[in-house]
Amino acid sequence: MKQAKDYIIFPLDVPSVKQAKEYVQLLSEHVGMFKVGLELFIQSGPEMISFIKGSGTAKIFLDLKLHDIPVTVLRAMERVAEFGADFVTVHCGETPRMLEYAVKGSREKTGVLGVTVLTSVSGEDIHHAGFREEFSSDMSKLVMKRAEMARDAGCAGIVCSGLEVKMVKEKFGKDFVTVTPGIRPSWDAVEKHDQQRITTPAQAIKNGSDYLVIGRPIRDAKDPKTAAMRISEEIEKETQVSSAF
Incomplete structure (x- = not known):
């Protein structure tokens, strides 16, 4: 049975491998998953993955947000899949073929997640990037379009903000995985930092999120372990309410 902590993905977005390992040792029993981003993967990918695997459950x-011509993404995913990660991200980008090749390259060894629209991106950013008005004025339409691309390509799910999760689940079903960044617990939701579209853990879970990427509220806390446990309590309350209906 999925526990409250299993919803939490903690991003190891720190400047050194030493710090990353310290967080893994500190939080391995209090979060469900660790996120290894591009910076850390380039610095120490295989070593870090082995360390996480040996540190707990x-x-x-x-x-990695792979984004290149389809055949390059396929070959990269073939290599990445050998590491045994549970999920790997690929930008939805411009062509469904790239997503299809990513899924093919995974060989069912890892779940491929399509990145729809980054939570740091605003409607104004979308407008300046040259997208049509219908997408810049309502980014949920762009998210849904890219979610459909990912689903049709065979991806396990997508990365999207908590604001779009409900729509995604309603259209593509509960088994289509949604990973939600831009999460701020109720006691830390005032400051947006560099995120534009944020939600609380309770809001995201209520909308149907399967996993929540939660970094700063844990990492910047005086006691990261206690912060993670506090977030788990917030999640547990919401899951109990949801299961009652």
């Missing part, structure tokens, strides 16, 4: 989320 937490799973691994490789947030």
Whole structure:
């Protein structure tokens, strides 16, 4: 049975491998998954993955956001899949073929997640990037379009903000995985930092999120372990309410 802590993905977005390992040792029993991003993966990918696997039961989320011509993504995914990560991200980008090749390259060894629209991106950013008005004025339409691309390509799910999760689940079903960044617990939701579209853990879970990427509220806390446990309590309350209906 899924525990409250299993919803939490903690991003190891720190400047050194030493710090990353310290967080793994500190939080391995209090979060469900560790996110290894591009910076850490380039610095020490295989070593870090092995360390996480040997430190407890937490799973691994490789947030590499692959984005290239289809055959290059296929070959990269073939290599990445050998690491045994639970999820690997690929940008939805411009062509469904790239997503299809990513899924093919995974060989069912890892779940491929399509990145729809980054939570740091605003409607104004979308407008300046040259997208049509219908997408810049309502980014949920762009998220849904890319979610459909990912689903049709065979991806396990997508990465999207908590604001779009409900729509995604309603259209593509509860088994289509949604990973939600831009999460701020109720006691830390005032400051947006560099995120534009944020939600609390309770809001995201209520909308149907399967996993929540929660970094700063844990990492910047005086006691990260206590912060993670506090977030788990917030999640547990919401899951209990949801299961009652």
